[in-house]
Amino acid sequence: MSDNEHRVGVKEVNLVIRHLKLESTSPADIKAAIVEIDKLFGLDAVSFDEKAQVLNLAYDASHLSLDAIEDVLHRFDIEIGHDWWTHIKEDYYKYVDQNVKDNASHTPWSCHQSPPGAGSKRK
Template identity: 35%
Template sequence: MSNITHQSGVTGANRVTRKLKLSGVSEGQADALVSEIRQLSGMEIVGYSPASATLTFVYDAAQCGVDTVAKVLNSFGAGFATSTWNRVKMGYFRFTDQNIKDNAAHQPHCCNKSPRL
């Protein structure tokens, strides 16, 4: 077993790291934005680099998602950058977040029983 300790409520198997560029973030609101994102359920680590305008965050994808972070950004008048690469990454992140949520909610059945309908 691993000795890694996570924030309460964050499962190591569902833990993902995301790094995306932002647009529309002023210097004065960066700290408030990061602290607001840290308050989200399932969020473990949040960091913002003003030099590259990059937001790096680690969260439990069964509890939180990229779209939840986007809502917080929109409330501050900021958002994810609209570059092609950022949009491709956002689509992939949404896909994997949904898969993790679906897998976390799945109730497996025994192989020796007939399938549930």
């Protein structure tokens, strides 16, 4: 896929896919939260599996993080699942999101480059 096949602000290299189990809540609250989440810059896709109570997300982690999505969920009184596996995944997702964001803003360097102004002296 190319970057042109995603929403504005989403780059393929920074795209992450997340699956979060949610606690049981009203379908109206879930739908309202999804509408708000869908407006966030850097989000590529969001969906909810009602049978499994799982929120599926795809977003550019250099622009958006799981914390911002959780803030929207908390505004609608929706809680992330309380089981141990969901907490482990949530912590791992946050770690990877921060790593992607840090790497996106990092400027690579090399000790094998010539210093500025030191061009070839051959003629």
